[in-house]
Structure formats: C-alpha cells, structure tokens
Amino acid sequence: MRPRSKRALVALLTVLAVVVAACGSDGEGGEASTTTGGGEDRTVIRFAFAPDPVWDYMNDNGYLVDWEQENNIRIVTSTTWDEFTFFAGGHGDVVSMGTLEIPVLEQETGIQTVTFGKYNALRDSMMTTPDTGYETIADIPPGSTLCVASPVSATGFWAVAANELHDGIDFRVGGGDFELVVNDHFVNPQNMVDNGDCVAGIFIPEAATPYMVTDDMVIMYEGQSPFQLYNTFSGFESEEAHIMSNLFTATEEFYDAHPEEMAAFLELWQQGIELWEENQAEIISTYPQHFAVESEEDIAFITEYMAGENDWFVDSVYFTDEWVEAEQAIWDFQTELNPENANYVEAGFDAPRFEVIPAPE
Numbered sequence: 001m002r003p004r005s006k007r008a009l010v011a012l013l014t015v016l017a018v019v020v021a022a023c024g025s026d027g028e029g030g031e032a033s034t035t036t037g038g039g040e041d042r043t044v045i046r047f048a049f050a051p052d053p054v055w056d057y058m059n060d061n062g063y064l065v066d067w068e069q070e071n072n073i074r075i076v077t078s079t080t081w082d083e084f085t086f087f088a089g090g091h092g093d094v095v096s097m098g099t100l101e102i103p104v105l106e107q108e109t110g111i112q113t114v115t116f117g118k119y120n121a122l123r124d125s126m127m128t129t130p131d132t133g134y135e136t137i138a139d140i141p142p143g144s145t146l147c148v149a150s151p152v153s154a155t156g157f158w159a160v161a162a163n164e165l166h167d168g169i170d171f172r173v174g175g176g177d178f179e180l181v182v183n184d185h186f187v188n189p190q191n192m193v194d195n196g197d198c199v200a201g202i203f204i205p206e207a208a209t210p211y212m213v214t215d216d217m218v219i220m221y222e223g224q225s226p227f228q229l230y231n232t233f234s235g236f237e238s239e240e241a242h243i244m245s246n247l248f249t250a251t252e253e254f255y256d257a258h259p260e261e262m263a264a265f266l267e268l269w270q271q272g273i274e275l276w277e278e279n280q281a282e283i284i285s286t287y288p289q290h291f292a293v294e295s296e297e298d299i300a301f302i303t304e305y306m307a308g309e310n311d312w313f314v315d316s317v318y319f320t321d322e323w324v325e326a327e328q329a330i331w332d333f334q335t336e337l338n339p340e341n342a343n344y345v346e347a348g349f350d351a352p353r354f355e356v357i358p359a360p361e
Contacts, residue, residue, distance in 0.1 A: 041072075043261050048078040048087060049096040049246070053287040054272040054313075057279070063271060071264045087111070093254040094265065096246035098122060100156035102352045103331055103345045114255035116355045117266045118319065119273075120246035121227035123312040124154030126220040127208060128200040129193060135220055138166040140200055145179040147188040147201030154202050155180070156343030157226045157243060160333040172341040186292055193217060205310070206291040206302060213301045227312065230330070241314060242327050248317070252353065263357050269317045270359070276313050280306065318359040328354070 049055070055077075058064045068074055078092065087095040087105065096119060097105070105111060128134045137158070140146070148155045151173040162171035170176035181198060183191060185207045191197040193216045200220070211217035221229055227241040248265065255262055276283060284291060284303050291302045306312075328351060335347040 043073045045075045046093045047075050048092040051079050051290055053283050053290040054276050056287050057283050058272050067268045073261055094250045097249045098153050098245045099243055099327055099330060100343060101152050104152055106352055107345055112252040113249050114252050114353045114355055115247050115249045116262055116357055117248035117317040118244050118314050119317060121241040121312045122157055122243045122245040123225045124202045124204050125225050127203045127217050128220055130218050132199055134200055137162045137169055142177045145181055145198045147191050147198040148180050148182055149185045151342040158202055159337055159341055159343050163337055164333055170338050175340055209293050209298050209302050213298055240323055243330060266317050266357055319356045321356060324354045
C-alpha cells in the first residue's frame with residue numbers, strides 16, 4: 001500500500017470509531033446474521049445509508065414491516081452521511097455507496113464487494129455566490145479555497161471533471177490547484193455564503209436550498225448536476241442517469257450467502273421508488289428535514305426543483321448489462337488522476353463486481 005493510501009485509511013478508520021459510537025448497534029452487536037423467532041431463523045441485514053425520506057415513508061406507513069414479515073428478514077439500519085467510512089471498518093452487510101467510491105474502497109481496504117442495485121444519482125453540484133461570476137472550475141483562481149464534504153464521494157467526480165474538462169486541473173483534498181476544506185454537507189453553505197470561508201464548493205441541493213431560494217447561491221456548469229454533466233463530457237448518449245451517489249453494495253461474502261435476500265432487498269427499494277414517484281410532493285412536505293427545508297417557501301422550491309429533470313431518484317433500481325458498462329466507464333477516468341488524489345485508482349485494477357438481478361415480471 002502506498003504511503004498516501006495508509007494515511008488515508010488511518011484517517012478513515014479514525015472517523016469510523018466516532019461514527020460507530022454514535023450509531024450504536026441496535027441491540028444486534030453488529031455480528032449476527034440471523035435471529036431466531038417463531039421457531040425459525042430470520043436473516044438480519046445490517047444496512048448503512050444516508051438519511052432518506054423514502055425509507056422513512058415506507059417505515060411510517062407499514063410497508064417495511066409487511067416486507068420484513070413476508071420475507072422473514074429484519075433490516076438493522078445505521079444512518080450516516082459517510083457510508084464509505086462505516087463500511088471500511090467491516091460494520092455492515094449492505095451499504096449505499098457511490099460508483100466512484102467502490103474501487104477506492106477495495107483498493108484501500110481489500111474488502112471484496114458486490115454491487116447489485118441503484119438508487120440515487122450523484123447530485124452534488126459545483127456552486128458559488130452570484131457575485132463571483134464563476135461558471136466552471138477553470139474560472140476559479142488557483143489557490144482559492146473551496147468547500148467539500150469528503151475527500152472521496154462527490155469530490156471524486158469533480159476531480160475527474162476538472163482533469164478531463166479543463167486540461168488537467170488537479171482537484172483534491174490535501175494538495176492540487178486549490179485548497180479544499182472538508183466539512184459537513186449542511187454546514188458548508190453557511191461557511192461559503194455567511195462566513196466567506198470559501199469562494200465555491202460542492203453542495204447537495206437540499207443543503208443549499210435556503211440559499212438558492214434567496215439567490216445567494218447559484219449552480220455552476222449551467223445548472224447541471226454530475227449525473228447530467230457526466231453524459232456530456234464522457235460522450236455517452238444515454239436516456240438513463242449515470243454516476244450514482246447511492247448504489248446498493250454488499251460484501252461479497254454476504255451477497256453470495258444470501259442471493260434470495262438480496263433480490264428481495266431490491267424489490268423493497270423498487271417499491272420505494274414507485275411510492276416516491278406517486279407521492280413526491282407529499283413525501284417532501286412530510287419529511288422536509290431530509291431536504292433541509294422548513295418554511296413553506298423552501299418546501300415549494302425543492303418540490304418544484306425535483307419535479308423535473310433534476311430528480312436524482314432513479315426510475316428503476318435494477319441494472320441492465322448496458323447500464324453497467326456505461327456506469328463503470330468512469331473508473332477509467334479515475335486511473336488518469338494524480339496518484340496523490342484520494343480518488344485515484346491504479347491502471348489495470350480488478351474491476352469491482354456488479355451483478356444484474358433481473359426485475360420481477
């Protein structure tokens with residue numbers, strides 16, 4: 001392992017200790033894969049993912065309980081914005097993880113994974129205040145400070161975009177052409193607009209909504225999110241969104257031992273997608289905290305924003321072979337990054353395993 005890799009892994013595992021302490025074990029101890037009840041074993045899936053309104057909707061309206069009873073499965077959840085760190089320590093069976101993170105995880109930790117479904121497209125947009133006039137990363141003076149939420153994840157996409165679209169601009173935490181400051185998703189907008197700590201940054205729309213409503217923040221790249229921009233610069237002509245921030249990824253050991261449970265897990269989330277499409281406005285207004293909004297004006301803004309092409313929820317959780325091929329092409333761009341970039345993957349690496357589970361007829 002390269003020295004930089006060791007430093008990155010130590011940092012990840014240090015944060016992991018804090019995350020695990022905060023999340024707790026939900027009484028499972030984080031070890032058991034089955035529980036016994038009613039005279040038969042019940043599979044337990046330890047699932048780590050970011051706060052999610054669809055999950056809350058399914059849970060609050062009984063869909064989750066019905067599914068667990070029907071499939072004899074219990075899902076024990078740990079909610080965190082840093083699933084990468086959680087999974088890196090071996091504390092979950094399934095996580096929601098971004099496309100760019102999976103090869104980095106395997107490269108840094110040796111954990112073998114299987115990715116078997118998709119959920120959210122990468123929406124972390126490059127934003128600035130309107131007075132700067134910045135339209136792309138290339139407009140930002142070298143040495144400027146930018147706000148990001150992680151050394152990996154969405155920062156990885158913008159590292160690729162900076163390198164590919166702008167003649168090798170080096171975009172990374174701990175070096176490169178800019179000073180990237182890491183802080184929480186929901187703190188960074190305030191850091192930029194109110195505190196002036198950075199001139200631009202990577203923000204999820206829901207964290208930036210109050211500032212977009214007042215026009216204090218604007219989305220660069222003509223308003224495009226990564227899942228929209230990728231199809232442009234990569235040359236792909238696809239009607240489907242590409243570059244996911246939330247894929248369903250399991251350890252290889254758990255996936256191979258529980259193929260039926262993994263298929264049932266996807267069916268649950270496909271039901272969630274259908275509920276989202278049917279009840280989008282209701283879900284947003286019921287769980288506005290997931291979109292960092294409180295006022296009626298902000299709720300109306302994010303509802304309208306997501307009603308069209310900006311909706312980052314996929315149409316289907318199920319893969320096709322063609323979709324997988326187009327999605328994995330982003331990894332080739334990662335091999336061209338500066339080797340000191342936390343999102344760099346070595347040329348010739350073993351591609352992480354993706355499995356196509358057919359959708360039920």
